[in-house]
Amino acid sequence: MMRPQSEILQGEALERLMHATSGHATVADLRDLEAWRTRSAAHADAYRRALGIWESLGTAAREAKTATDHVMIAGQVRAGGRPVGRRAFLIGGAAAAAATVAAGFVLQPPLGLWPSLPDLMADYRTGAGENRAVALAEGLSIEMNTRTSIVRRPSDDGEERIELLAGEAAIAAAQNASKSLTAIAADGRVFAARAQANLRNDAGAVHVTCLSGSVQVECGGRTATLRAGEQLAYSPQLVSPVAVVDPAMITAWKRGLLIFRDEPLAQVLDEVNRYWRGRIVLLNTDLGHRRVTVRIELARIEEVVSYVRSVLGAKVRTLPGGVVILT
Incomplete structure (x- = not known):
């Protein structure tokens, strides 16, 4: 017995959404997903129902970033921003309207299901289940955990500077490093010289753990010095007291x-x-x-x-x- 076309399309929509969330998707992949979604009314309906599965399972409440996501699930507007009506197609042209939708689709992922455009354009990025080692300069290195995005920032001669956009990374400044390493994570900065630290950034909630030596953390208008086995957590709303943790637990992912x-x-x-x-x-x-x-x-x-x-x-x-x- 043949499966109904609607069931086939819904399965394909789920698979495409899962690829988008895997961390392997490129900007081209997301534009392809948007092209698939707008191929026909049946495709759009399958896509909307696939997002509805997330909502009905209770995951959308945890993942949604904006009220637009919820409106889109209800089928009231197109994904990725402002509605595109018939007048937009007649006056601006279908191609221009489609480009507007696609751009918003990449910049504002529905339900936050895949990395944003800044994450996709990062200098270094890992997908789900991947890790990656990067040598920044002599004696300076980073080891990236799953679903992590990092960009290099302009820096002075005596410093290398990176920004952890999302995910988790271990940074290391060896004894022989010719430069210090500054890592930006959300609203804070971590300074490492002859030290190692683990940084994790979950949508602006940051945990900094010193693994060896000592690191300085600046956030929320205060400065703290962490030594091996100490952790500081901060977010836009709160800076927590320094806590003692087990570094082996924090970095188990490296093993x-x-x-x-x-x-x-x-x-x-x-x-x-x-x-x-x-x-x-x-x-x-x-x-x-x-x-x-x-x-x-x-x-x-x-x-x-x-x-x-x-x-x-x-x-x-x-x-x-x-x-x-x-x-």
Whole structure:
């Protein structure tokens, strides 16, 4: 029995959305997705229903960046900005109108599902589950974790400067480095000379962990000096007190591991989703509150689903594009 065309298109829409969220998508890929979405009314409807799946699963509330995302799901406007009506096509031409929509589609991803244009244009970028080592200068290096975007900024002769747009990276300034390293993350700056630190930027919520030596952090009008094993967290609303942490836990990703000790399952899966090519959606609130201690090998990350099913008794349903629903 042949599948209905609407079901085929919805499956394709989900797969395209998942590719867009994988971290591998380029600007050309996103424009291709927009071209696919506007191919016909059936394609637009399939795309809208695919976004609706995210909304109905409760993920859109967590991912949505603007009210436009919610309006778009309701089918009231086109993705990516202001509506494009018949008058726009008649006066400005279909090509110009389509270009306006496509530009907004890339600049303002619906539901925040894929990297923004600045992230896509970063000097260094990793996709889901990838890491990358970059040598900036003699004795200066960065190691990038999953879904990370970094740009190089203009700097003085005695300094290298980078900006962590999103994601996580370990920075290192060796003893023989001829320059110091400044890392910008959201509203703060980290200064490293003969030191190592781990930086993580989650939509402006930043955690800075000193791994060796000492680093200076400037944020929120204050300066703090961190020594090995100390962490400072800051966001536009708050600068937290310096805390003592386990550097081995923070940098387990460098060894291909995720380690959780007595953490709620929902929090574990949120972290796993950073590495997952697709999305794991947990719909069972009680299950999400269960506390677990687990060690996950990133090379075998798919085994986390088997663990939740066999050990915690979750029901598992898979959808196209790497979507896994746990109930």
